[in-house]
Amino acid sequence: MRKQPDISWEEGFVWLKDRLEKHNISLELKSFWPELKAYLIAFAREAEALNLTAAKSRFDLLAGPVYEALFLAKQLPPNITCADLGTGAGFPGLIVKIARPDLKIYLVEGYAPRVHFMEKVIKNLGLKEAFPYLCHLGFKDCSLKVPFTIARGYGNPAKFAKHSREIFKATQGYYLWRKDVEKGSLEKLPLRPVYSLPVPERLVDLLVFYF
Ligand SMILES: C[S@@+](CC[C@H](N)C(=O)[O-])C[C@H]1O[C@@H](n2cnc3c(N)ncnc32)[C@H](O)[C@@H]1O
Numbered sequence: 001m002r003k004q005p006d007i008s009w010e011e012g013f014v015w016l017k018d019r020l021e022k023h024n025i026s027l028e029l030k031s032f033w034p035e036l037k038a039y040l041i042a043f044a045r046e047a048e049a050l051n052l053t054a055a056k057s058r059f060d061l062l063a064g065p066v067y068e069a070l071f072l073a074k075q076l077p078p079n080i081t082c083a084d085l086g087t088g089a090g091f092p093g094l095i096v097k098i099a100r101p102d103l104k105i106y107l108v109e110g111y112a113p114r115v116h117f118m119e120k121v122i123k124n125l126g127l128k129e130a131f132p133y134l135c136h137l138g139f140k141d142c143s144l145k146v147p148f149t150i151a152r153g154y155g156n157p158a159k160f161a162k163h164s165r166e167i168f169k170a171t172q173g174y175y176l177w178r179k180d181v182e183k184g185s186l187e188k189l190p191l192r193p194v195y196s197l198p199v200p201e202r203l204v205d206l207l208v209f210y211f
Helices: 009-022 029-046 058-075 093-099 112-125 157-166
Strands: 081-085 104-109 130-134 148-152 172-178 195-198 204-210
Touching: 009 029, 009 058, 029 058, 029 093, 029 112, 058 093, 058 148, 058 172, 058 204, 081 093, 081 157, 093 104, 093 112, 093 130, 104 112, 112 130, 148 157, 157 172, 157 204
Parallel strands: 081 104, 081 148, 104 130, 148 172
Antiparallel strands: 172 204, 195 204
Protein backbone atom coordinates (compact mmCIF):
# COMPACT_ATOMS: atom_id res chain seq x y z
CA MET A 1 0.00 0.00 0.00
CA ARG A 2 1.28 3.48 -0.83
CA LYS A 3 2.21 5.64 2.17
CA GLN A 4 -0.01 8.71 2.51
CA PRO A 5 1.97 11.97 2.42
CA ASP A 6 2.00 13.72 5.80
CA ILE A 7 0.83 17.28 6.33
CA SER A 8 3.31 20.15 6.76
CA TRP A 9 3.68 22.04 10.06
CA GLU A 10 1.89 25.00 8.45
CA GLU A 11 -1.04 22.80 7.44
CA GLY A 12 -0.99 21.24 10.90
CA PHE A 13 -1.26 24.66 12.52
CA VAL A 14 -4.27 25.60 10.38
CA TRP A 15 -5.95 22.23 10.99
CA LEU A 16 -5.48 22.39 14.76
CA LYS A 17 -6.56 26.03 15.00
CA ASP A 18 -9.74 25.22 13.05
CA ARG A 19 -10.52 22.22 15.23
CA LEU A 20 -10.03 24.21 18.44
CA GLU A 21 -12.30 26.96 17.12
CA LYS A 22 -14.91 24.48 15.90
CA HIS A 23 -15.24 23.07 19.42
CA ASN A 24 -14.96 26.38 21.29
CA ILE A 25 -11.62 25.49 22.86
CA SER A 26 -10.53 29.07 23.34
CA LEU A 27 -6.75 28.80 23.49
CA GLU A 28 -4.51 31.20 21.56
CA LEU A 29 -2.63 28.56 19.54
CA LYS A 30 -0.55 31.19 17.73
CA SER A 31 0.95 32.38 21.01
CA PHE A 32 2.43 28.99 21.96
CA TRP A 33 2.81 27.28 18.55
CA PRO A 34 6.62 27.83 18.30
CA GLU A 35 7.23 26.05 21.64
CA LEU A 36 4.72 23.31 20.84
CA LYS A 37 6.27 22.66 17.44
CA ALA A 38 9.83 22.60 18.88
CA TYR A 39 8.72 20.10 21.52
CA LEU A 40 6.97 17.84 18.99
CA ILE A 41 10.00 17.87 16.69
CA ALA A 42 12.23 16.82 19.62
CA PHE A 43 9.70 14.14 20.57
CA ALA A 44 9.51 12.72 17.04
CA ARG A 45 13.32 12.61 16.90
CA GLU A 46 13.72 10.72 20.18
CA ALA A 47 10.53 8.70 20.58
CA GLU A 48 12.06 5.48 19.30
CA ALA A 49 15.15 5.79 21.53
CA LEU A 50 12.83 6.37 24.50
CA ASN A 51 10.90 3.19 23.68
CA LEU A 52 7.81 5.21 22.89
CA THR A 53 5.79 4.42 19.84
CA ALA A 54 5.91 7.57 17.81
CA ALA A 55 2.59 8.61 16.32
CA LYS A 56 2.40 7.35 12.76
CA SER A 57 2.49 10.81 11.30
CA ARG A 58 2.60 14.50 12.24
CA PHE A 59 -1.14 14.60 11.63
CA ASP A 60 -1.75 11.67 14.03
CA LEU A 61 0.25 13.44 16.70
CA LEU A 62 -1.68 16.71 16.33
CA ALA A 63 -5.09 15.04 15.98
CA GLY A 64 -4.51 12.65 18.91
CA PRO A 65 -2.38 13.45 21.97
CA VAL A 66 -1.91 17.14 21.19
CA TYR A 67 -5.58 17.92 20.60
CA GLU A 68 -6.61 15.85 23.65
CA ALA A 69 -4.04 17.65 25.84
CA LEU A 70 -5.33 21.03 24.66
CA PHE A 71 -8.91 20.00 25.41
CA LEU A 72 -7.73 19.15 28.93
CA ALA A 73 -5.67 22.36 29.21
CA LYS A 74 -8.81 24.41 28.58
CA GLN A 75 -10.70 22.74 31.44
CA LEU A 76 -8.13 23.29 34.19
CA PRO A 77 -8.68 26.12 36.70
CA PRO A 78 -6.19 29.02 36.72
CA ASN A 79 -2.90 29.00 38.65
CA ILE A 80 -3.13 25.48 40.03
CA THR A 81 -0.29 23.11 40.88
CA CYS A 82 -0.75 19.67 39.38
CA ALA A 83 1.05 16.43 38.65
CA ASP A 84 0.80 14.41 35.44
CA LEU A 85 1.04 10.73 36.41
CA GLY A 86 2.93 8.47 33.98
CA THR A 87 3.60 11.31 31.59
CA GLY A 88 6.01 9.33 29.38
CA ALA A 89 7.83 12.02 27.37
CA GLY A 90 5.35 14.71 28.48
CA PHE A 91 1.82 13.82 27.30
CA PRO A 92 -0.37 15.53 28.29
CA GLY A 93 1.53 17.50 30.98
CA LEU A 94 4.17 19.25 28.92
CA ILE A 95 1.65 20.24 26.25
CA VAL A 96 -0.69 21.53 28.96
CA LYS A 97 2.20 23.54 30.44
CA ILE A 98 3.11 25.03 27.05
CA ALA A 99 -0.52 26.07 26.47
CA ARG A 100 -1.14 27.19 30.06
CA PRO A 101 1.98 28.94 31.42
CA ASP A 102 0.04 29.96 34.57
CA LEU A 103 0.10 26.35 35.85
CA LYS A 104 2.84 24.72 37.88
CA ILE A 105 3.31 21.15 36.68
CA TYR A 106 5.17 18.11 37.93
CA LEU A 107 5.76 15.52 35.22
CA VAL A 108 5.91 12.20 37.03
CA GLU A 109 7.45 9.26 35.21
CA GLY A 110 9.06 5.98 36.27
CA TYR A 111 11.46 5.51 33.32
CA ALA A 112 14.59 7.66 33.75
CA PRO A 113 15.48 8.29 30.05
CA ARG A 114 12.03 9.90 29.51
CA VAL A 115 12.59 12.14 32.53
CA HIS A 116 15.99 13.20 31.15
CA PHE A 117 14.38 13.94 27.78
CA MET A 118 11.81 16.25 29.43
CA GLU A 119 14.54 18.01 31.42
CA LYS A 120 16.35 18.76 28.17
CA VAL A 121 13.20 20.05 26.43
CA ILE A 122 12.23 22.27 29.37
CA LYS A 123 15.72 23.79 29.47
CA ASN A 124 15.80 24.37 25.70
CA LEU A 125 12.36 26.00 25.72
CA GLY A 126 13.08 28.01 28.87
CA LEU A 127 9.86 26.82 30.52
CA LYS A 128 9.35 27.90 34.13
CA GLU A 129 7.53 25.92 36.81
CA ALA A 130 7.67 22.59 34.95
CA PHE A 131 9.41 19.85 36.92
CA PRO A 132 10.14 16.35 35.62
CA TYR A 133 9.96 13.95 38.58
CA LEU A 134 11.39 10.45 38.51
CA CYS A 135 9.38 7.98 40.58
CA HIS A 136 7.89 4.54 40.01
CA LEU A 137 4.63 5.22 41.80
CA GLY A 138 3.40 2.48 44.07
CA PHE A 139 6.88 0.91 44.17
CA LYS A 140 9.07 3.79 45.39
CA ASP A 141 8.25 6.36 48.06
CA CYS A 142 6.98 9.62 46.65
CA SER A 143 7.06 12.69 48.91
CA LEU A 144 5.36 14.96 46.37
CA LYS A 145 1.87 16.17 47.34
CA VAL A 146 -0.31 18.19 44.96
CA PRO A 147 -3.96 19.32 44.99
CA PHE A 148 -4.58 18.34 41.34
CA THR A 149 -3.61 15.38 39.20
CA ILE A 150 -3.92 14.76 35.48
CA ALA A 151 -3.06 11.80 33.24
CA ARG A 152 -3.56 10.04 29.93
CA GLY A 153 -2.71 6.40 29.30
CA TYR A 154 -1.90 5.64 32.94
CA GLY A 155 -3.27 2.10 32.68
CA ASN A 156 -6.84 2.73 33.73
CA PRO A 157 -8.95 5.31 35.59
CA ALA A 158 -8.99 3.21 38.78
CA LYS A 159 -5.18 3.23 39.08
CA PHE A 160 -5.22 6.97 38.44
CA ALA A 161 -7.83 7.61 41.14
CA LYS A 162 -6.05 5.39 43.67
CA HIS A 163 -2.60 6.95 43.19
CA SER A 164 -3.98 10.49 43.04
CA ARG A 165 -5.78 10.07 46.33
CA GLU A 166 -3.40 7.84 48.26
CA ILE A 167 0.03 9.02 47.07
CA PHE A 168 -0.50 12.66 46.12
CA LYS A 169 -3.38 13.46 48.51
CA ALA A 170 -5.00 15.28 45.59
CA THR A 171 -8.51 16.66 45.89
CA GLN A 172 -9.27 16.75 42.15
CA GLY A 173 -8.13 14.77 39.14
CA TYR A 174 -8.71 14.97 35.36
CA TYR A 175 -8.16 11.81 33.38
CA LEU A 176 -8.14 11.47 29.59
CA TRP A 177 -9.75 8.06 29.26
CA ARG A 178 -9.15 6.40 25.89
CA LYS A 179 -12.16 4.13 25.81
CA ASP A 180 -10.95 2.09 22.83
CA VAL A 181 -7.60 1.30 24.49
CA GLU A 182 -8.48 1.08 28.19
CA LYS A 183 -11.54 -1.14 28.30
CA GLY A 184 -13.79 -1.22 31.32
CA SER A 185 -16.83 0.43 32.70
CA LEU A 186 -17.17 3.42 34.95
CA GLU A 187 -19.85 1.62 37.00
CA LYS A 188 -17.19 -0.79 38.25
CA LEU A 189 -14.81 1.92 39.46
CA PRO A 190 -14.29 2.13 43.25
CA LEU A 191 -14.68 5.89 42.86
CA ARG A 192 -16.95 7.38 40.19
CA PRO A 193 -16.04 10.57 38.36
CA VAL A 194 -18.37 13.47 39.19
CA TYR A 195 -18.77 14.10 35.50
CA SER A 196 -17.19 13.24 32.18
CA LEU A 197 -16.77 15.33 29.06
CA PRO A 198 -16.50 13.69 25.65
CA VAL A 199 -13.53 15.01 23.67
CA PRO A 200 -15.26 15.90 20.38
CA GLU A 201 -14.38 13.66 17.43
CA ARG A 202 -12.24 11.33 19.60
CA LEU A 203 -13.01 8.07 21.38
CA VAL A 204 -11.90 9.77 24.58
CA ASP A 205 -13.71 11.08 27.66
CA LEU A 206 -12.24 13.55 30.11
CA LEU A 207 -13.16 12.13 33.53
CA VAL A 208 -13.32 14.65 36.36
CA PHE A 209 -12.83 13.22 39.85
CA TYR A 210 -13.28 14.84 43.23
CA PHE A 211 -11.37 12.72 45.72
C1 LIG B 1 1.13 4.19 27.96
S1 LIG B 1 2.37 5.32 28.47
C2 LIG B 1 1.47 6.83 28.32
C3 LIG B 1 2.39 7.99 28.22
C4 LIG B 1 1.68 9.34 28.08
N1 LIG B 1 0.95 9.68 29.28
C5 LIG B 1 0.77 9.36 26.87
O1 LIG B 1 -0.42 9.68 27.02
O2 LIG B 1 1.23 9.11 25.74
C6 LIG B 1 2.39 5.07 30.24
C7 LIG B 1 3.55 5.79 30.92
O3 LIG B 1 3.34 5.76 32.32
C8 LIG B 1 4.50 5.35 32.97
N2 LIG B 1 4.06 4.66 34.20
C9 LIG B 1 3.20 3.61 34.28
N3 LIG B 1 3.01 3.24 35.57
C10 LIG B 1 3.77 4.09 36.30
C11 LIG B 1 4.01 4.21 37.69
N4 LIG B 1 3.44 3.37 38.57
N5 LIG B 1 4.85 5.19 38.12
C12 LIG B 1 5.43 6.03 37.23
N6 LIG B 1 5.25 5.96 35.90
C13 LIG B 1 4.44 5.00 35.44
C14 LIG B 1 5.23 4.45 31.98
O4 LIG B 1 6.62 4.39 32.24
C15 LIG B 1 4.90 5.14 30.66
O5 LIG B 1 5.85 6.11 30.33
